[in-house]
Every structure is written in structure tokens, then in C-alpha cells.
Amino acid sequence: MRVALNGWFWNRPDTGSGQYLRRLVTTLAGVAPRLQITLVVPEGWEVEPPGESVSVERVALRGRGHLAKVRFEQSSFPQAVARARADIAHVPYWGGPLRSPAPIIVTVHDLIPLLLPAYRGGLAARLYTSLVAASARGAAAVITDSEASQADILAHLGLPAERVFAIPLAAGEQYHPRSTELVNTAVRGRYSLPERYVLYLGGYDIRKNVQTLLKAYTYVRDALGDDVPLVLAGRLPEKESPRFIDVAGLVEAMNLRDTVRAIGWVDEGDAPALYRMASCFVFPSRYEGFGLPLLEAMSCGTPVVAADAASLPEVVGGAGFLVPPDDARQMAGAILATLNQPEMAQELREKGLERAAEFSWTRTAIRTLGVYEKVAPHALD
Secondary structure, three states, X not given: OEEEEEOOOXXXXXXHHHHHHHHHHHHHHHHOOOOEEEEEEEOOOOOXXXXXXXXXXXXXXXXXXXXXXXXXXXXXXXXXHHHOOOOEEEEOOOOOOOOOOOOEEEEOOOOHHHHOHHHOOOHHHHHHHHHHHHHHHOOOEEEXXXXXXXXXXXXXXXXXXXXXXXXXXXXXXXXXXXXXXXXXXXXHHHHOOOOOOEEEEOOOEHXXXXXXXXXXXXXXXXXXXXXXXEEEEOOOOOOOOOXXXXXXXXXXXXXXXXXXXXXXXXXXXXXXXXXXXXXXXXXXXXXXXXXHHHHHHHHOOXXXXXXXXXXXXXXXXXXXXXXXXXXXXXXXXXHHHHHHOHHXXXXXXXXXXXXXXXXXXXXXXXXXXXXXXXXXXXXXX
């Protein structure tokens, strides 16, 4: 079977789409070496094929910025699919072409631009959402990351259930509970981390709900003082906007300046140690297609507290605290329980590791291969 994959995000491993693409292609090359994969990328991009069964086709970009991306998706990629004589064209993000010489499979990680008004953008962004929504409706199959996202796709794109497949993601192999004092000391020093801390790692747009976490931490501070600060990891927005909160302003208004530490952007290689050393990881997001940071934290043996919203309960299962996203008091109570009750914290560590072990990229790749076989059974050896 020959599969052409849109590789637009290959050189963006700092994004969820980039991580998904890299891990999927690498794992498929390992579990299905007879699968011939053509990775289609823009000219000039450095791509090292992750296996002998993976080839790279580079195509020239036309135009600049977002227009170049749309032309790549709608014209250059389908043309490359034809040249590769592919049996399937897989677009691993929500950006499929309207027409393709091979059946299209598109991975729709979430429906944020459709479901959340603040994320719809201007006219150009809305037109693009309409374009990719139309392409998804015409796809032979749609893959998504969770049952919650699957339900959203069925409800808002109007696709038949037999064409939409929920295939969960997994944490990378670097996320594990084993650590060395040398690595911990280096990471602790690099980010000026205290001995004990509660961690948030992620974005600061409004759906991430960091404002409720900050409110919850006022109750944690009242109970513990400044002994266990909240560490906010990730690049803060430069200014407040309809989509991004003013973190510094909220910290000041809530009198948390001595209790909250913003450490900025974190190198991907440092994230596992950051998780492992945390007393607790909190992810209060109101909407996620999957919620990979929770799985990464649990894989590192860190107790988790998450919002009981969208796909997050599917990730956590019974291995962590799930609280209403608007209830700052309950969120604070869950954080305090992990900090003040060592036996409970240890139980959550063990349950989290067991839960995380249920997810793997091998399972994700095998189930994705199953979708390929459903769409193009004639191409099987």
C-alpha cells in the first residue's frame, strides 16, 4: 500500500500537529515496513526519513504566508499524490484538499474554530475553516484523537459515524518516571525551580482556563502560604486580547506575586524533568481535542488535577482528580489533597503510571493502519 502524507508540520515539532506527524510516520515505518510512505514537504525543508520505507518529495511553494500554505494543501499536495501513485492521501491536520486523485483521510484534532467564537478569527480565517470543513465532509475517513472530538465532528460536520474514527494519542518515550539527580539539578537550576511546586505547562489563551487556576491558588496560598508555589511554564502572551489573558495583571490583582512563578518557554528536552519534579500537575482547560500534557505528566509519575471537560476525562480515567472547570474551590481542594496527603499522592502516581501505559504510539499507528485498510482494501498485499 502506498500512502502520501502531507508533511507541512514536519519542521514544527513544537506544535501538536508536528509531534503527531513525526511520531505517526516514525511508528508506522516500524510496525508496517511494507507500507510505502511518501512524505510531501515544501522545498528547502530538512527532513531525515525515519525509515527505509519513507521517501520525501519536496515541492516548490507558491506565494507567501497563509496563501502559500493553502496552495500547498489544495494544489501541490494533490499533484504529489498523483506522482506518487498513492492509494491514500493522509492529511494529519485539519487542512485537507477539496480534490485528490486518491481517497483522502484527514486527521481533525479538534473543532476549536467552529465551537469557540473567540477563535474564529477574521474573514480569511472563517473562509479557511469553511474550506477545510468542506474537505473533511468529502473525505473517505476522518481520524480524531478522542471520543469527545468524535462526537463534536459527528454533530457539527454532519459526517456518518462509520467514517469517523477516534484513535487516542500517546506520550513520547522520553516521558517516564526514571530520573537522575544530575538532570534534575540542571533543570532545576536552569528555571530556578523550588524544591516543591505545582506545575502548569501549556498555553494562555482563554480556553486554557488559567484564570480559574490562579483563583484556585489563592485558596492554596491561604492554606500553605508561599511554601509550594505555582509554576507557570510556557511563553506568556505579550498583551491581553479577546483570546489571551493578562497573566501578570491577574497575578497582581489576586496578590499572588510571591506565590506564582512564570518561567517562560520550556525546552522540549527539559519538560520530562519539569513534570517529574512537580508535586502536582494541573490542567484546567475547558476544551481539548485530547489533552496530551496530562498523559505526559502521568507517564512521569506525577499526580494530576484536570478539568472535567471535553476529552480530559478520557485521558485521566480514574487516575487523577477531575473537577468542574469553573469551581476554583474544588480545584484548590484537589491540589491541596495531593500536597498534604502523601499516601493519596503516591496512589495517584501509581494509578497515573498504569493509566498512561494503556496508551502507546504503536497502538495509535496500528489503529491508523486499520483505517488505511478500510479505505483502500484493494491496495493490500
